[in-house]
Amino acid sequence: MKKLLWFTLSVWLLATHSWGAYPDVAVVDNCTRANQGPPLTGHVNNGGSGWRVAGNICIPDSAGGYHGTSWNTSYGPDMEGAITLNQVPAVGTYNGLFVRLQTANNSGSDRYELDLVPVTGANNDELTVWKCVSSVSTQLGATYSLGVDLAVSDVIGLRAVGTTITPFRNGSALATRTDSAVSGAGYVGFQGDPATPQTYINAFYAGTLAADSSSNYFRRRIQ
Amino acid sequence: MTYKIIPISLLLLLLCFTSPSLADLSWWVGPYDRKDRGERKGRVCAADRYTAQVHAEGGEWREVEILGNRCIFKLRSSAAVIAIYAADNDFRRLPKNSLDTLLSDLTNPQKTALRNFVLGLGYTSEEINQALPNNLGTYTLRDVVRFIIKRRHNIIYNPATNTIEEGVEDLPGYNAEDLEFAVQ
Numbered sequence: 001m002k003k004l005l006w007f008t009l010s011v012w013l014l015a016t017h018s019w020g021a022y023p024d025v026a027v028v029d030n031c032t033r034a035n036q037g038p039p040l041t042g043h044v045n046n047g048g049s050g051w052r053v054a055g056n057i058c059i060p061d062s063a064g065g066y067h068g069t070s071w072n073t074s075y076g077p078d079m080e081g082a083i084t085l086n087q088v089p090a091v092g093t094y095n096g097l098f099v100r101l102q103t104a105n106n107s108g109s110d111r112y113e114l115d116l117v118p119v120t121g122a123n124n125d126e127l128t129v130w131k132c133v134s135s136v137s138t139q140l141g142a143t144y145s146l147g148v149d150l151a152v153s154d155v156i157g158l159r160a161v162g163t164t165i166t167p168f169r170n171g172s173a174l175a176t177r178t179d180s181a182v183s184g185a186g187y188v189g190f191q192g193d194p195a196t197p198q199t200y201i202n203a204f205y206a207g208t209l210a211a212d213s214s215s216n217y218f219r220r221r222i223q
Numbered sequence: 224m225t226y227k228i229i230p231i232s233l234l235l236l237l238l239c240f241t242s243p244s245l246a247d248l249s250w251w252v253g254p255y256d257r258k259d260r261g262e263r264k265g266r267v268c269a270a271d272r273y274t275a276q277v278h279a280e281g282g283e284w285r286e287v288e289i290l291g292n293r294c295i296f297k298l299r300s301s302a303a304v305i306a307i308y309a310a311d312n313d314f315r316r317l318p319k320n321s322l323d324t325l326l327s328d329l330t331n332p333q334k335t336a337l338r339n340f341v342l343g344l345g346y347t348s349e350e351i352n353q354a355l356p357n358n359l360g361t362y363t364l365r366d367v368v369r370f371i372i373k374r375r376h377n378i379i380y381n382p383a384t385n386t387i388e389e390g391v392e393d394l395p396g397y398n399a400e401d402l403e404f405a406v407q
Contacts, residue, residue: 066261066262093261094260094262094263096260096261115260130265133378134378134380135380136266136378137260137263137264137265137266138255138265138266138267138378139258139265139266139268141284141285141286142270142274142277142283142285143267143271143274145274145275145278178401178405193261
């Protein structure tokens with residue numbers, strides 16, 4: 001019986017592509033406080049005039065530009081960032097979540113990025129993963145069709161562990177990408193399109209994936 | 224006995240879930256398409272043109288960038304989707320489906336065409352002769368892919384022409400086996 005248990009556990013470890021909770025890091029900003037900003041407390045602006053709190057929601061400061069914000073603590077290099085959506089952005093807009101952003105107040109610095117891509121029609125929304133190096137963004141792998149639409153309360157994030165980049169939504173990994181272009185520690189940030197409706201956010205998650213966290217523990221087991 | 228049967232059954236079950244029975248694995252080289260997002264200058268491996276068709280049948284593709292501002296990708300799909308890529312003149316299918324297959328049955332014109340294609344990516348004759356000396360037919364597809372994938376150039380945005388271009392800085396390439404295992 002013991003052999004059976006060990007074998008089954010081994011098969012599970014080898015065959016499973018992702019482990020641990022998504023996200024596996026804490027909320028660093030729940031946007032619940034008196035109106036303030038920009039910048040948001042604990043953040044720096046990474047584009048336009050940044051973000052602010054309005055009615056316990058984090059929102060872009062104003063229309064007319066690409067406004068971005070970064071949580072001003074460096075993590076990683078094994079790290080994760082995520083957001084909780086409070087308002088789904090308009091179809092055709094650009095909405096990027098950054099991890100390993102090399103310079104907190106510069107959304108053009110090297111990074112990995114997860115783009116939320118609302119698409120016309122029902123259940124057509126997409127996610128795309130990018131590496132952004134020297135001001136050129138290269139999509140990694142195929143465009144990922146969610147099969148559903150982005151929704152209020154969705155928790156959407158991007159995990160970077162070593163060279164494995166994993167987007168996730170509502171607790172489930174969606175696909176993995178492999179890339180080595182951006183390897184250092186960095187920041188978590190977000191930048192959105194000025195078109196309305198804009199992305200509104202309830203919570204920012206950010207943090208280092210600790211060596212003993214589940215995501216890294218299992219990674220060590222298979223490499 | 225039960226100890227052996229149950230784990231094997233579990234393994235087979237897992238394999239069934241992870242490997243849809245599609246007709247073919249194939250290897251391709253293609254260009255990058257421009258894909259800007261907001262103010263960002265971006266590009267995507269042109270394999271993405273037919274992602275909807277690939278995913279609709281449970282297939283997948285994965286790419287890495289190579290010399291010549293191009294991408295090499297491995298595709299798991301039906302024969303029908305392979306035909307879609309084949310009909311698009313921007314893509315070149317590499318001979319053989321498995322990396323371990325010898326290129327020994329390629330005709331001389333086919334071997335010359337493959338060599339010229341690799342030269343067209345930006346490699347020199349000296350590099351090819353050093354890595355793959357003598358008859359190309361004595362090598363496997365793995366040897367050719369390892370060569371194609373071994374280095375690349377940096378990529379830059381040229382604001383004067385609004386184009387994304389290949390730079391001249393040499394960068395290390397990727398591991399052919401990583402790409403091989405990414406899509407099975």
